[in-house]
Amino acid sequence: MRRLAVGFMFVIGLMASPAVAHEGHSHRVMGTVSAVHGQELEVQATTGKTAVVVVNAKTKIVRGETSETVAGIKSGDRVVVTGTESKDASGRERLTATEVKVGRSADAPRK
Numbered sequence: 360m361r362r363l364a365v366g367f368m369f370v371i372g373l374m375a376s377p378a379v380a381h382e383g384h385s386h387r388v389m390g391t392v393s394a395v396h397g398q399e400l401e402v403q404a405t406t407g408k409t410a411v412v413v414v415n416a417k418t419k420i421v422r423g424e425t426s427e428t429v430a431g432i433k434s435g436d437r438v439v440v441t442g443t444e445s446k447d448a449s450g451r452e453r454l455t456a457t458e459v460k461v462g463r464s465a466d467a468p469r470k
Contacts, residue, residue, distance in 0.1 A: 437462040
């Protein structure tokens with residue numbers, strides 16, 4: 360009976376996993392900014408994919424413990440972005456950022 364219950368829980372877990380990755384849910388991207396285009400960031404994620412991140416007036420941007428603007432983000436900065444995923448009119452995935460945490464640039468010397 361215990362095996363059956365464990366097996367059932369495993370199957371339910373497998374079925375629920377793909378549902379988490381669809382639009383409208385909070386997602387996180389970690390990586391390095393490869394380009395800044397106005398209110399959009401291109402982030403080369405640690406997974407190897409490039410993510411398009413949209414920054415708007417509601418986005419909280421911080422560098423360390425101080426507030427930052429999108430103009431202060433440069434190519435090469437390391438970021439952790441949390442936001443909501445959607446698709447634009449052409450079907451391209453975009454992440455509308457709720458928070459962008461900016462770290463040191465990838466080429467900055469370590470202390």
